[in-house]
Amino acid sequence: MPKDSNGLTLDGQGKPLWLSLEITYRCPLKCSWCNNPLDFDDYAARELSTDEWKRVLREARELGALQLGFTGGEPLQRPDLEELVAYANALGFYTNLITSGIGLTEARLVALKAAGLKQIQLSLQATEAAVTDALVGATAHERKLDAARRIKAHGFPMVLNMPVFRQNIGMTDAMIAWAAELGIEYIEFANIQYYNWALMNRDELMPTLEQVREAEQVVQRWRDTLGKKMTIYFVIPDYYEGRPKACMNGWGAIHLTIAPDGVAMPCQEARVIPGLEFESVRDKPLAWLWHESPLFRKYRGLDWLPEPCVSCDEKEKDFGGCRCQAFLLTGDAGNTDPACGRSPHHARVREATDTAARPLRFRKPLFKRAAGTVTTAFLED
Amino acid sequence: MSIDTPTLASRFRMQWEEAQQAWVLLYPEGMVKLNASAAEILKRCDGTRDVPALVADLETAFDTTGLEPDVRAFLDMARQQQWITEA
Numbered sequence: 001m002p003k004d005s006n007g008l009t010l011d012g013q014g015k016p017l018w019l020s021l022e023i024t025y026r027c028p029l030k031c032s033w034c035n036n037p038l039d040f041d042d043y044a045a046r047e048l049s050t051d052e053w054k055r056v057l058r059e060a061r062e063l064g065a066l067q068l069g070f071t072g073g074e075p076l077q078r079p080d081l082e083e084l085v086a087y088a089n090a091l092g093f094y095t096n097l098i099t100s101g102i103g104l105t106e107a108r109l110v111a112l113k114a115a116g117l118k119q120i121q122l123s124l125q126a127t128e129a130a131v132t133d134a135l136v137g138a139t140a141h142e143r144k145l146d147a148a149r150r151i152k153a154h155g156f157p158m159v160l161n162m163p164v165f166r167q168n169i170g171m172t173d174a175m176i177a178w179a180a181e182l183g184i185e186y187i188e189f190a191n192i193q194y195y196n197w198a199l200m201n202r203d204e205l206m207p208t209l210e211q212v213r214e215a216e217q218v219v220q221r222w223r224d225t226l227g228k229k230m231t232i233y234f235v236i237p238d239y240y241e242g243r244p245k246a247c248m249n250g251w252g253a254i255h256l257t258i259a260p261d262g263v264a265m266p267c268q269e270a271r272v273i274p275g276l277e278f279e280s281v282r283d284k285p286l287a288w289l290w291h292e293s294p295l296f297r298k299y300r301g302l303d304w305l306p307e308p309c310v311s312c313d314e315k316e317k318d319f320g321g322c323r324c325q326a327f328l329l330t331g332d333a334g335n336t337d338p339a340c341g342r343s344p345h346h347a348r349v350r351e352a353t354d355t356a357a358r359p360l361r362f363r364k365p366l367f368k369r370a371a372g373t374v375t376t377a378f379l380e381d
Numbered sequence: 382m383s384i385d386t387p388t389l390a391s392r393f394r395m396q397w398e399e400a401q402q403a404w405v406l407l408y409p410e411g412m413v414k415l416n417a418s419a420a421e422i423l424k425r426c427d428g429t430r431d432v433p434a435l436v437a438d439l440e441t442a443f444d445t446t447g448l449e450p451d452v453r454a455f456l457d458m459a460r461q462q463q464w465i466t467e468a
Contacts, residue, residue: 015400017412064400066412094394094407118394119409157392157409186409 015064016256016290019093020268023053023081024260025073028102030137030368031125033163033198033205035268036073041371046261050080052282054087056258059286061091065256068093069121071268073260076103082111089116096121098161101147102140109154120151121159121188127174135167137368152183160187164215165205166356172215176222176232185230189219191237194352195269195324197369204364206356209240239349243314244321244337251299251323256290264289266296269324273333299323299333306334308342383453384460387435388428388468395423406464422455428468432456 025040126132129141248255262280309320321337330345338345394407404420
């Protein structure tokens with residue numbers, strides 16, 4: 001998700017400036033907040049080939065794409081990652097790798113550096129091995145720390161990404177202290193967004209407003225202490241914000257995601273919305289998918305907005321919020337995002353935050369992301 | 382504190398962007414479209430010349446004089462943005 005780090009950004013002028021390639025949904029971890037589809041396992045056999053990804057890269061550059069994120073799943077599961085990075089770098093992309101760190105061996109780091117990789121975003125969930133390992137469902141903590149040290153040793157700009165939820169929000173302070181000691185310059189506290197696996201586990205994952213405020217204060221103290229040495233990105237989750245996020249800076253405005261099977265999407269979650277036609281780069285030119293396809297035109301711009309957005313003076317700021325969240329919580333993707341306090345469906349969001357704050361409640365176990373955890377046969381193809 | 386011999390910080394990538402008809406500066410999580418004069422200055426921040434040499438080079442290239450205050454002001458901003466560092 002693009003961020004406005006210093007107030008200077010490009011107006012997309014109709015170009016997909018930010019390209020995310022979900023090169024695989026395969027992953028060695030089983031995170032309960034994963035945003036991949038529930039039927040992620042079905043995509044393995046349909047992944048684009050190396051040559052197909054290269055064609056996507058060429059076509060996206062022609063459309064004006066500049067920032068490129070290799071993501072997944074775990075992108076290191078693809079042995080051709082280095083080849084794709086080198087190809088993208090030669091085309092003029094600014095290449096970012098979004099990784100769990102699992103599989104980031106010394107040899108691969110050297111190869112990625114040689115391929116021209118510019119930045120690595122590494123996820124870390126906790127500062128204690130037992131907590132991280134339990135949360136991700138694998139022995140991962142030490143391997144992640146190892147990856148962090150080696151990424152620094154190779155001189156990559158690095159973003160440390162901590163997905164934030166009830167189980168780890170209390171570790172905000174310890175996480176910044178650890179990152180500061182390692183000399184990490186950028187840390188992002190990503191309050192998780194509730195789609196797919198995270199939505200299934202929402203009642204257990206959602207922190208209380210009190211916890212969020214406390215973490216926010218911790219962050220502010222560290223910002224004062226560290227000054228320019230570290231950028232700390234922390235955004236209040238939209239469930240508590242009262243206003244929706246400017247999701248993807250607008251549908252089909254500057255962001256283009258390609259799923260493992262080549263389906264072009266305005267965001268990584270768009271497939272949760274039924275009734276939309278999802279088409280693949282295997283069948284259509286990317287330029288057509290971006291500019292002309294019904295999917296990208298559906299919620300592009302402001303003309304489609306419903307009330308209360310139409311008469312709202314903030315519509316050019318948030319574009320009505322997130323289409324996927326509108327669908328998931330109201331049943332209609334064309335509604336105002338219910339995270340907005342002005343949405344007639346805002347009560348749906350309040351129900352969730354009230355549940356999080358209830359002192360006595362039935363604690364459910366977390367569903368782990370794994371094939372066979374849930375039945376997905378009923379899902380629309 | 383100012384920079385003697387500026388060079389583009391390693392995390393940045395600067396390139397002519399055909400689709401924008403402009404020079405752009407790419408960096409982690411973002412990008413900036415440069416105006417023509419910013420681009421001319423930043424192109425010369427390659428660690429091979431100090432500020433007086435950079436100014437002289439620009440004045441020759443554009444057949445003008447008196448650019449130093451503007452160049453220094455820009456470099457100061459660029460340093461604060463961490464676009465450039467000491468070579």
